[in-house]
Amino acid sequence: MTSTSRRRVIAVAALLAAAPALAACGAGDNANTNMPYAPTEAQVHVKDGAYGEKGMRVSQAFVLGPDSGGQLPAGGAAPLYLILTNQNQAPDSLVGVTALPDQATSVKVASPIQVPPNTLVNTGQPTPQLTVEGLKNALRGGETLTLTLKFQSAGDVTLDVPVITRSREFATLPAVPGALPAPSPTAAASPTAATGH
Template sequence: MILTNRSAWSLRGFAVVVAAALAPAIAGCEAGANAPTQQWHQPTAGASAVVNNTIRINNVFVLGAAPDSSLTPGGSAGMFLALANNGTPDRLIAIAAPGTATAVQLPAGGVGLGNRQAVFLTGPAPQVVLHNLTRSLIGGQYVRIVLDFQRAGLVTLRVPVMPRSQYFATFSPVPASPAATPSPLASPTA
């Protein structure tokens, strides 16, 4: 069989189309069934926000109880977050959790954020604590959190309550308050 220029170009074109069609299939098989993308990995499940194009608030979440359990009213819950500032220095001076907790404890003096500085309040022990919960909290719920920055002002976030399991099992719950020790009773005298 004699190939003409026209038939040679047709075969070359066909070969290029077949190669282009097979390339993605061949490349996809190379990683195998044990590729890192096939393994479980933690998504960034927490709330995030950017304030004034300078302060980033990342991966904010409240640590809940183990699955099938809840944090009870009157108790405490840890909150975890990361902050980064690329602008004028600022300070996180307060946090409120309206409808969820009567008080939120920050590190003493608030959290300073210098220019080009990141602060990780990410544990494993909580540095931000919601005290005196006003309602039960279970994993999967959301709570309203209001962050108050000295310069940037108020920022309201809808923050998830993450159950203490899988990746979140590595975070420590709020330490229990020391139990009150009963005082010795006076013994009757004869």
């Protein structure tokens, strides 16, 4: 191989090695990977194909989990937070919520939640009105529960709802009863304890 050929091979290899880094630079600060995950955009989690025709907008949906590093034990309960807007002309109400049988036994609705036309309804204020009960698996945050919202007029809307840890912007929400704290780090054995001195 001549020195010119060798230089070309090295130049091509260097260019190929630099291509991913150059592509990442081109994405800038607005790259998808730089954006925080927003559980407040629940409409992207809607599974029901007729969602747009029903006129019920779910602009926030999440299940509040434990504090970071903790867990909600199987059999426990967790609050469900929703923000709803009825885009229909007539009033409606959320009369029930169901969960997949392998995820939870039921979802308790304190009472039918009225959703007047063109009004933002926050089911978490002043206190959560919806509770996912009888969790089939322990939750740590990051999981997804499939829930079906049952409206009196709009019918059923099925969502994939994320489980969010009680941290950062969610740290001010009331703690979930029964949540287990993060395990404390085990102290490493000291040299004196190991040698018996």
